[in-house]
Amino acid sequence: MQDRHIVVVGGGFGGLQLANDLKGAPVRITLIDRRNHHLFQPLLYQVATTLLATSEIAWPIRNFFRDRPEVTTLLAEVVDVDSSAHTVTLKNGDTIGYDTLVLATGATHAYFGHDEWEPVAPGLKTLEDATTIRRRVLLAFEQAELEKDPAIREALLTFAIVGAGPTGVELAGIIAELARKTLPKEFRNIDTSKARIILVEAGPRVLASFVEELSDYAQKALERLGVEIHFGKPVTSCTAEGVTIGDTFVPCRTIVWAAGVQASPAAKWLDIPADRAGRVVVDKELRAPGQPDIFVIGDTAAVTREDGSPVPGIAPAAKQQGAYVAKVIRAKLSGQPAPGPFHYRHQGSLATIGKSAAIIDFGRIKLKGGIAWWVWGLAHIYFLIGTRWRIAVAWSWLWIYISRQHSARLITQRETMREE
Incomplete structure (x- = not known):
């Protein structure tokens, strides 16, 4: 029997977790993204504010799957989905067929009509x-x-x-x-x-x-x-x-x-209901309504918890959703029962205020100040991909903490300043 073809649109936390968790399964995976890199978005503001260099929080997607011959990575942009024909259309006009489609296309800024x-x-x-x-x-x-x-x-x-x-x-x-x-x-x-x-x-x-x-x-x-x-x-x-x-x-x-944020146009591609932010309102198995072979995860999906509250649009949620969909696909391939509805496990909320203070809410445990900042830093270093980048980011933070000097204050691709 021919391997099932899984098309994953988006190389963020959800899409990458899904592809990783399908390692060894009898599938072919095509991973499509508009950019050639996976971005550790929780630290993006540190690039914007000169604390970190771009290379410290982003890594080539192809590098992750160099030893996975069943994974094909395409630098391309999806502009439409034909669910009846089981195809996605790329910006250059090409179409790619799928047996199972996973939309993990993320979100962009929302200017509330402006x-x-x-x-x-x-x-x-x-x-x-x-x-x-x-x-x-x-x-x-x-x-x-x-x-x-x-x-x-x-x-x-x-x-x-x-x-x-x-x-x-x-x-x-x-x-x-x-x-x-x-x-x-x-x-x-x-x-x-x-x-x-x-x-x-x-x-x-x-x-x-x-x-x-x-x-x-x-x-x-x-x-x-x-x-x-x-x-x-x-x-x-x-x-x-x-x-x-x-x-x-x-x-x-x-x-x-x-x-504010606005989801990608995935709901428009599928012509299905979306919430106010444009996210696809998925079912309990993260499927698009009426589309058993299409899953939607991450910032593209409106997912609710058991109490009706929304699942937050954060990296751990996307990773959990990617892992869950991989389990659903594996169960179907093996003829086993589905793993049951998606259940989000909240691991805590974190935010920093400057270079030496933070707040953390782990539910019963709440931290603030310098101790919270160190916990925040350790948590983010842990979730970085690869020892090299963990060491690089840890060293940058240590240097900044000791010297108070930001290490990435280069002005590149200079734009013309406004004439006064």
Whole structure:
């Protein structure tokens, strides 16, 4: 009997876990991704804020499967799915047939109907996003050093982060430390420690997914770093000149968007129901409705727990879903009963505030401060792929902790600064 052909769209945590867990199964796997690398997204903000280099958090997908002849990796973009013909269509017009399809296509930024804000307020989902943000942050200090007009200089030294979830909080904390602790001795015409870092949150508190005690600690830690936090008013405009918070305009030349996500168009490809964020509403076995041979996992899927609450869009959830679908496929191949409905096991919530403080919620155990930061660091090093990268990231963090010097402050692919 010919091996079953599994097509996996997306080389993120879910897609990679699935392919790994199908090792030795009588299947052929085609893994398709628009990029040639797997990205450790939880540390992406550290590339954006000059703590880590891109090569420390991303690895070539082909490298993972060099000893797996049954796995074919394609650098391509899927633009449609024909479920009746069991094919996916690539951007170049080619089609690939499948017996089982797994969509793990992730998510991108959501601007709540204002996509025109994206050029001036980039989000943070890819390496390209991270290097764009890093470049703009560093160039803002460089141009401020040259600027003679005090008003323009102040705008250049104002950084706005929209959204106070984990990404927004982590970005605000590191940019504040960069301005206050790393750069002051390196500039002669400006005082980088007087830079304004503004964190905008339409809700009532930062890190709303954490318990109030930890949220309050994070807010106070940010304020100690000099971060200005604006609660209760949404951003109503983002332009090259600044950001408008409610009715108040703030001159600002660097804006980072961390306020929402939008799933890939997988639901549109399949012409099936999606939630408000565009995620496919899957069944208890992570299948697309009415499509027994199509699974949807990770940020592309709207998955609920037994109590009806949503499964969070984080790396451990995607890995668990990939592992579960691999079990379902193996059971079908062997004629065994399915493993039962997907059950998400929450392993805890973590967030950092700067380079030496963090909060962790393990349920009954809650940590904050320096101890939480060390636990956070160890957890992330553990989940990195390969000894080489674990050592590289650990060394970078140790050097930064001791010296307070960020190791990846290179401006590359310089974009033309706005003419004043």
